[in-house]
Amino acid sequence: MGNHISLAVLLCNFFHDLTVNGWLLLGTSVVEGETAYVLTQENTWFVLWNPRDGKHYQSYDSFCPLKTVDCLVNGENVWFHLQPTRKMPITFDVSNNATWKPLLPKGFNSDSSSTPAEIKYRPPQIDLVNHLQRRLEMKLKSCVMDWRSPHPTRWSPRCAAMLSEVMQKLERNPASDTIALEIDRLLDTMKDYKVTGFPIHMAYQDMSTVIEAVYNTRIHSTEIPGTEFALSTYIHPYPNHILSVWIFLATLVKHQHGVFYVPSVHKH
Template sequence: MSGDDEEHAVLLNNYFLTLNRNSWIAIGVSIYSGPCCFVLTKNDGQRYPTCWSVADGRDALTIDTWNPIRSIYLLANRENVWANIQEQDIPSRMNFDVNKTKDWRPFFSHSFPRDNIPWTSVQPNDLHYEETRAEDVAALIRQIDDILHEKFRDWREANVTRWHSTCQNRLREIVKDKEMEFIKGSIGTDIESKLVEFQGTHNITGFSLQMPYTTIQAIVDSVHSTNIFKHATNDIQFALAVDIHPYPNNILAVWIYIAHLTKKS
């Protein structure tokens, strides 16, 4: 996605507004990137606000020790812009009630009212998501799978490329659950048990790749960068499986599982 932190923060903030969340664009300092923009949300009854990264969507409460935001000096929403004038700018030590003028200085005030400025917006009032067609996803899975198998043969043109069909079928079963496991935080917890039938006769090395779908070439490049195909021997078999988890509006999460197997002596 193109754009800088400021534009991503506006986009994410507007998305939260469509969900009727209390949200602000925030400017501060992150331990990862230095000066940055992010989004702050605070639900009714929520004691500590949540900081949202506009780069990867990860969140942390202002009191969490793992929160990468180390200082906050400005908040903004559709009502006003507030400068932090508290003695502290560390999120865990700050008060986030912007109505307290001893802590937050508003840009607009009675002497400089917001309503005196004409406001226009290029944003649509409603967000309309298209349904992602299951048949399109299935066709894309087949296309990516065929291309990757062909690329493996091209990359190994000096050697024979053999596929372990039984293991490959098992990987296809495993990869279908990857996205939901990832969402639930249980990814990779039981992979070995699902491949136990092959471990008695083969040494297996494998891993999964996950990426948002942009282009097929980007997927090919990601698989190529792993160098798993670089085995200058014919005494090896490969297994590869592809799955795509669809989200609304043609947002696609691509999962690829790749493994190679060698027979035990």
């Protein structure tokens, strides 16, 4: 969810997109201690918004948990509250020089800064990502067979297809309860097998880093006769060439009903 400042910035930008006059407010609360709120103005009315729970208060509302105000921030300037107490309620008229001191002088050209007016995001190239996903899976299978040599490696396409579905769901919701739910479903489907394995989740850097992460699980090192293997990869692309990589390697031993060992999602 982010901390109180990032939530307040997000809410402030949301109001800005709605053309609502707003400021980021830094101060203290009787509930949270140091905190960040959003201040909006409509005509002569000022409203204080708590980004954590969405509750809002009129500036003179005695039930507002905000205790003191230190500064206000928007896209034009930063204003520091000059009053010694800084206690609520206060006036939010930033043109009042006796109450508010601006950081930047009047007439300062904010456009002269090096901050770009617009951040351009490159859309993901789906075809290239799908190609990388296939290459990565083929390479990992080849590595597993090499690591197990001279023992034969038998693959289970059925289980691999189910692992692929699991990883796509985990990308959408990587919470621990989601992992447990999906593992329970997989165990129910593969109830004739003892299944051992867990998902690896990491940002893509290069293929060798992924291979090392899979090798370090040591799942390939089993020597139980009749063991089958299932391996599946899933890459979810994000803008600006950011790739979320999931790898699921599991072993299956028939006629043994065991527990699927999932200590946690391994992040790298």
